[in-house]
Amino acid sequence: MRRDYIDTGYSPKDTDLTCEFHIEPSAGVNFEEAATHMAGESSIDSWTEIATLSPELAARLKPHVFYVDEGSQTVRVAYSEELFELGSVPQVLSAVAGNILSMKVVENLRLQDIAFPKSMLREFKGPKFGLLGVRKLTGVEGRPLIGTIVKPKVGLNSEKHAEVAYNSFAGGCDLVKDDENLTDQKFNSFEKRAELTLKLAEKAEAETGERKMYICNITAPTCKEMIRRMNVLKDLGAHYAMVDIVPAGWTALQTLREEVEDTDLVLHAHRCMHSAYTRNPRHGISMLVVAKLCRLIGLDQLHIGTVVGKMHGEKHEVLNLRDECVLDNVPADESQHVLAQDWGGLKPMFPVASGGLAPTMIPDLYSIFGRDIIMQFGGGIHAHPMGTAAGATACRQALEATLEGVSLQEYAKKHKELEVALDKWLKK
Numbered sequence: 001m002r003r004d005y006i007d008t009g010y011s012p013k014d015t016d017l018t019c020e021f022h023i024e025p026s027a028g029v030n031f032e033e034a035a036t037h038m039a040g041e042s043s044i045d046s047w048t049e050i051a052t053l054s055p056e057l058a059a060r061l062k063p064h065v066f067y068v069d070e071g072s073q074t075v076r077v078a079y080s081e082e083l084f085e086l087g088s089v090p091q092v093l094s095a096v097a098g099n100i101l102s103m104k105v106v107e108n109l110r111l112q113d114i115a116f117p118k119s120m121l122r123e124f125k126g127p128k129f130g131l132l133g134v135r136k137l138t139g140v141e142g143r144p145l146i147g148t149i150v151k152p153k154v155g156l157n158s159e160k161h162a163e164v165a166y167n168s169f170a171g172g173c174d175l176v177k178d179d180e181n182l183t184d185q186k187f188n189s190f191e192k193r194a195e196l197t198l199k200l201a202e203k204a205e206a207e208t209g210e211r212k213m214y215i216c217n218i219t220a221p222t223c224k225e226m227i228r229r230m231n232v233l234k235d236l237g238a239h240y241a242m243v244d245i246v247p248a249g250w251t252a253l254q255t256l257r258e259e260v261e262d263t264d265l266v267l268h269a270h271r272c273m274h275s276a277y278t279r280n281p282r283h284g285i286s287m288l289v290v291a292k293l294c295r296l297i298g299l300d301q302l303h304i305g306t307v308v309g310k311m312h313g314e315k316h317e318v319l320n321l322r323d324e325c326v327l328d329n330v331p332a333d334e335s336q337h338v339l340a341q342d343w344g345g346l347k348p349m350f351p352v353a354s355g356g357l358a359p360t361m362i363p364d365l366y367s368i369f370g371r372d373i374i375m376q377f378g379g380g381i382h383a384h385p386m387g388t389a390a391g392a393t394a395c396r397q398a399l400e401a402t403l404e405g406v407s408l409q410e411y412a413k414k415h416k417e418l419e420v421a422l423d424k425w426l427k428k
């Protein structure tokens with residue numbers, strides 16, 4: 001094992017790719033020894049001194065562990081950009097989140113953040129529409145967008161699915177999307193669902209005078225099917241496509257982003273399965289890294305959590321994700337394990353709060369996220385006692401009340417749908 005990777009005097013170069021790791025060495029292993037093994041395995045080295053690694057090559061390509069804090073179990077490593085295929089997310093992950101997660105010398109190891117050098121940003125397009133593009137497309141300015149997921153997740157036939165979507169639009173939703181496990185099943189084929197639901201979105205637009213966007217899930221094996229589905233949506237005049245980012249995989253997302261360039265489709269990223277590697281705070285890859293890869297590749301909107309809903313995610317973590325989605329320049333925050341990132345002009349993504357939300361939570365969501373958030377309700381709309389359309393209306397009423405600075409209880413005195421929602425969901 002080489003010993004000269006620990007180099008706390010090193011200042012990372014602008015061209016380096018920098019990572020922050022949480023490291024817990026295994027019993028009997030010293031912290032710096034674990035960091036050295038990790039840095040070597042993620043770049044040029046093996047478990048033993050290798051004769052084929054000349055001193056010259058090692059000097060040129062060796063990783064620099066420039067920050068070591070055993071107390072907080074944190075190290076930062078600067079890697080030469082030469083080590084990477086800069087346009088390939090899988091290659092970068094195979095290095096900095098690959099074998100190292102399996103090594104016996106560490107009890108736990110987590111990739112907390114990656115700061116991409118400009119040379120890597122240049123290899124990617126980033127979002128085509130992003131936050132501002134979605135605002136322009138939907139015509140919704142100055143307020144959060146209201147969306148829903150057709151429920152039940154799976155089981156409705158295409159006609160019923162389109163009807164539930166229509167009721168959601170008619171009641172006030174801006175966006176209606178498929179659930180993550182609905183793709184092309186016997187009871188609800190992709191083609192038929194897309195056609196019928198888009199038709200009813202158009203009808204709702206004509207009736208309400210508002211833009212109505214249907215987000216159809218195209219997740220499937222990439223070349224044979226997912227890209228075909230993307231083209232079906234394009235031909236049907238859709239404005240959106242949705243993809244389950246983790247099950248589909250990074251190469252699928254890179255391919256999709258290339259293929260979507262010549263369409264006018266906004267990409268909605270559902271993050272289901274991310275917790276397989278993001279949830280354990282001591283091991284794996286952080287959701288922050290997932291969000292950054294999505295912005296780099298060019299998804300337009302991404303689920304980031306809700307703080308107040310049903311899914312795991314502390315407020316500070318969710319707000320870090322929000323910042324990484326929307327800011328042009330993310331400042332470093334050591335206490336939060338966030339590295340500085342200048343996005344080099346790549347557009348911001350629209351963050352989505354979704355999972356266990358009810359209209360009664362809109363004041364809290366607004367105070368947490370502000371205007372630039374898509375608030376998405378599944379059960380919180382379709383379980384409304386007066387039905388789906390009333391559930392969507394209750395959300396719009398709760399949002400109006402919040403924007404006007406009026407309490408939901410006060411607003412509910414003159415708004416029946418909200419009154420019923422408060423009866424059902426407000427904790428007494």
Ligand SMILES: O=C(COP(=O)(O)O)[C@H](O)[C@H](O)COP(=O)(O)O
Nearest residue numbers: 303305311354355356357377378379
């Ligand atoms: O269908 C839902 C929410 O439905 P409901 O509103 O009925 O709970 C989504 O899959 C979750 O948002 C996933 O979580 P996250 O967005 O955090 O990834």
Ligand SMILES: [Mg+2]
Nearest residue numbers: 149153179180
């Ligand atoms: Mg879902």
